[in-house]
Amino acid sequence: MKPYEKFMAKGPEYLSEEELLAIIIWTGTRTMDALQLAKQVLALSKGREKGLLGLQHLSVGDLCKVNGIGQVKAVKIKCLIELSRRLAMADTRERLQFTKPETVADYYMERLRGKETEEVILVMTDNKNRLICDRTLSKGTVNCSLVSPREIFLMAMEYHAVHILLIHNHPSGDASPSRQDIEITKHLAQLCGMMQLPLTDHIIVGDNCYVSFRESGLLK
DSSP states (O other): OOHHHHHHHHOGGGSOHHHHHHHHHOOOOSSOOHHHHHHHHHHTOOSSOOHHHHGGGOOHHHHTTSTTOOHHHHHHHHHHHHHHHHHHHHHHHTTOOTTOHHHHHHHHHHHHTTOSSOEEEEEEEOTTSOEEEEEEEEEOOSSOOOOOHHHHHHHHHHTTOSEEEEEEEOTTSOOOOOHHHHHHHHHHHHHHHHTTOOEEEEEEEOSSOEEETTTTTSOO
């Protein structure tokens, strides 16, 4: 039974990852059907994650290396990945509570999943710890992202933030804070105290793990 026929007969939950992807790809080549193409695409996955999760690391160019995957099919696959990411973010956002670091980590883990360089996000909240907005402060190298206290304060004033917190990712997958992470956070917390703009937390997200400076006693 072909993937589409199986979908119609049983529903999507009965399809494998290859079969679901084959429906998105839809057509094959003279020598290979859509299911075989889907298996080749999934085998392309690079980075720490393999299979379906590994697709997020692939570019349109990477996908087009598979004979039978042209630009249109590659864009469809990338759109599928982005839709999946946004669906996961929408689900975790419903549970987002800035007084509970695990919910914040879950939400931003989805946003930062697959990033190959460090990004620092400034999250601004009101007097009831409700989200006002968030903004990306920097996109750095694999090992370092620079954070400007001046930029943070100007942005916080622009959005009338009462509290702020920092989120950043470790592309290595290990969320353990570096010495630089700790030093920057302590320095920023001191400056925030002087500005009467509390830094409520700094959360580092890794590969399905996180470290909260507040929970770890690194930020008081």
